[in-house]
Amino acid sequence: MTKSNIKLPIYLDYQATTPMDPRVMEAMIPYFMEKFGNPHSRSHSFGFEAEEAVEKARAQVANLIGADPKEIIFTSGATEANNLAIKGVANFYKAKKNHIITLITEHKCVLDTCRHLEKDGFRVTYLPVQPNGIVDLKLLEDSITDQTSLISIMAVHNEIGVIQPLEEIGKICRKHGVFFHTDMAQGFGKIPIDVEKCNIDLASISGHKIYGPKGIGALYIRRRPRIRLVPIINGGGQERGMRSGTNPTPLIVGLGKAAEIAGQEMEKDMIYARNLHDRLVGAIMKGAKDVYLNGDAKIRWPGNINLSFAYIEGESMILAIKDLAVSSGSACTSASLEPSYVLRALGLDEEMAHTSIRFGIGRFTTEEEIDYATKLILSKIDQLRAMSPLWEMVQEGIDLKTIQWAQH
Amino acid sequence: MAYSEKVIDHYENPRNVGSMDKSEAGVGTGLVGAPACGDVMKLQIKVEDGIIKDAKFKTFGCGSAIASSSLVTEWIKGKSVDFAQAIKNTEIAEYLSLPPVKIHCSLLAEEAVKAAVADYKSKKAK
Numbered sequence: 001m002t003k004s005n006i007k008l009p010i011y012l013d014y015q016a017t018t019p020m021d022p023r024v025m026e027a028m029i030p031y032f033m034e035k036f037g038n039p040h041s042r043s044h045s046f047g048f049e050a051e052e053a054v055e056k057a058r059a060q061v062a063n064l065i066g067a068d069p070k071e072i073i074f075t076s077g078a079t080e081a082n083n084l085a086i087k088g089v090a091n092f093y094k095a096k097k098n099h100i101i102t103l104i105t106e107h108k109c110v111l112d113t114c115r116h117l118e119k120d121g122f123r124v125t126y127l128p129v130q131p132n133g134i135v136d137l138k139l140l141e142d143s144i145t146d147q148t149s150l151i152s153i154m155a156v157h158n159e160i161g162v163i164q165p166l167e168e169i170g171k172i173c174r175k176h177g178v179f180f181h182t183d184m185a186q187g188f189g190k191i192p193i194d195v196e197k198c199n200i201d202l203a204s205i206s207g208h209k210i211y212g213p214k215g216i217g218a219l220y221i222r223r224r225p226r227i228r229l230v231p232i233i234n235g236g237g238q239e240r241g242m243r244s245g246t247n248p249t250p251l252i253v254g255l256g257k258a259a260e261i262a263g264q265e266m267e268k269d270m271i272y273a274r275n276l277h278d279r280l281v282g283a284i285m286k287g288a289k290d291v292y293l294n295g296d297a298k299i300r301w302p303g304n305i306n307l308s309f310a311y312i313e314g315e316s317m318i319l320a321i322k323d324l325a326v327s328s329g330s331a332c333t334s335a336s337l338e339p340s341y342v343l344r345a346l347g348l349d350e351e352m353a354h355t356s357i358r359f360g361i362g363r364f365t366t367e368e369e370i371d372y373a374t375k376l377i378l379s380k381i382d383q384l385r386a387m388s389p390l391w392e393m394v395q396e397g398i399d400l401k402t403i404q405w406a407q408h
Numbered sequence: 409m410a411y412s413e414k415v416i417d418h419y420e421n422p423r424n425v426g427s428m429d430k431s432e433a434g435v436g437t438g439l440v441g442a443p444a445c446g447d448v449m450k451l452q453i454k455v456e457d458g459i460i461k462d463a464k465f466k467t468f469g470c471g472s473a474i475a476s477s478s479l480v481t482e483w484i485k486g487k488s489v490d491f492a493q494a495i496k497n498t499e500i501a502e503y504l505s506l507p508p509v510k511i512h513c514s515l516l517a518e519e520a521v522k523a524a525v526a527d528y529k530s531k532k533a534k
Contacts, residue, residue, distance in 0.1 A: 311468060312468070313446055313447070313468050313469050313470055313473075314446075315446075315470035315471060316419075316469065316470050316471055316473075316474060319411075319419060319470075319471045339446065349443075349444070350443075350444035350445075350446075351442075351443030351444050351446075354443070354444075354446040386425070387422065387425050387466055387467060387474065388466060388467070388468045389439065389448050389449070389450035389466040389467065389468055390443060390448055390468045391468075392427060392450075392466060400443060405441070405442030405443065405444070405448075406440060406441070406442060
């Protein structure tokens with residue numbers, strides 16, 4: 001295989017994190033040393049200068065989702081934003097309502113937050129999804145009770161890339177007087193999302209998924225009608241009392257700049273990702289049998305490609321294609337030997353869930369890299385299947401379901 | 409997952425991959441594990457005069473599972489059936505420096521050898 005000018009390994013894990021855009025880095029640099037002031041200092045120009053930069057970034061973030069800058073508060077990332085939104089709302093309204101609805105395919109930080117609330121006496125409904133990964137709207141609406149305070153459903157899925165029908169979910173929430181929170185860590189800056197059009201009340205945002213820095217995120221909190229929440233971090237009352245602690249000016253500037261660029265280049269980024277998606281998926285499906293795309297084939301962010309290579313165990317595939325930096329799912333759960341709970345929720349057999357790999361492509365992925373990846377994957381599919389007893393049995397016409405396997 | 413050099417070597421250059429005719433005299437076949445658990449090993453031996461003349465394997469599983477099965481085929485070739493039966497998973501795990509979460513791979517390789525020997529013996533008894 002010719003390497004030409006490709007630098008190995010090739011990064012194909014854009015859902016785990018993204019490299020920073022050089023334009024973001026450039027915007028951040030002055031705020032480390034020259035303009036280092038505390039944005040909350042009200043007695044000198046160092047503070048004013050930093051505050052101005054923070055407010056500009058707040059507007060940049062707000063603009064991207066049709067929000068008012070006053071509705072954005074900065075957090076350390078989407079995990080904190082999810083915690084704040086869900087715990088904050090649940091606890092503020094707990095005297096009246098104690099029920100939360102979410103999906104079993106949500107990110108671990110949403111599910112774990114809900115588990116904690118259950119221990120505190122809240123009731124949580126974890127809804128299944130359809131085989132394409134999308135919420136069943138009828139089931140969602142039927143699950144609402146007069147005790148439901150919050151529905152939390154993510155915008156773009158981190159493992160399988162499917163896009164949830166935010167507008168329809170928002171309508172259902174509004175109709176029943178339930179707050180709508182969406183974890184848009186993987187959707188913010190990638191697909192057009194308007195908080196007004198979708199009736200979104202709270203939305204979690206991450207910097208490092210959109211070519212911004214790690215360690216910064218934001219939470220959108222609707223002001224009209226006003227959503228109240230109990231803060232998790234107490235202190236100096238920064239961020240309108242909802243998130244105390246000194247704002248990290250350089251990181252905030254970076255998030256703002258990343259949001260601005262994402263807004264300007266959204267269409268271009270999307271077309272680019274779509275082309276690379278089609279190039280990779282098309283070539284692999286053409287070149288190999290029994291490869292399946294997980295999650296809805298159309299309603300998805302094309303930069304996320306989750307494939308099941310039947311009869312090839314995922315970890316051995318990752319080892320075989322070590323020139324490609326990929327993952328078998330969420331980076332947060334990659335230490336576990338259990339097959340992905342998300343893929344199991346789509347109704348995939350455990351054995352099929354064991355064969356899945358996520359390829360994440362983004363702004364800096366090249367066609368040449370995709371072609372290199374495709375060739376490598378196809379050659380390893382043949383090699384690993386030649387070594388697979390399951391593949392051999394299937395070629396002999398044996399139905400694997402009829403075998404009595406010894407379970408461990 | 410950080411693998412030892414020995415695992416990587418067996419994974420990248422697996423020894424004795426392949427299949428034998430199950431119905432042939434002297435051939436014993438072991439099939440262990442389950443697809444749902446992410447590991448299936450098929451290990452075959454060909455025995456002549458109590459000696460394993462040849463061994464082949466195919467494995468669906470992670471790098472450690474492939475390396476464990478590759479390694480045992482290497483160990484048992486040319487040895488007696490009794491020797492093969494006595495191989496312990498701890499020897500495999502130790503040789504490959506398997507991390508704790510991968511010990512089950514070595515256990516599966518031990519079971520695959522035992523299953524192949526058992527199949528050979530039951531065929532012989534008929």
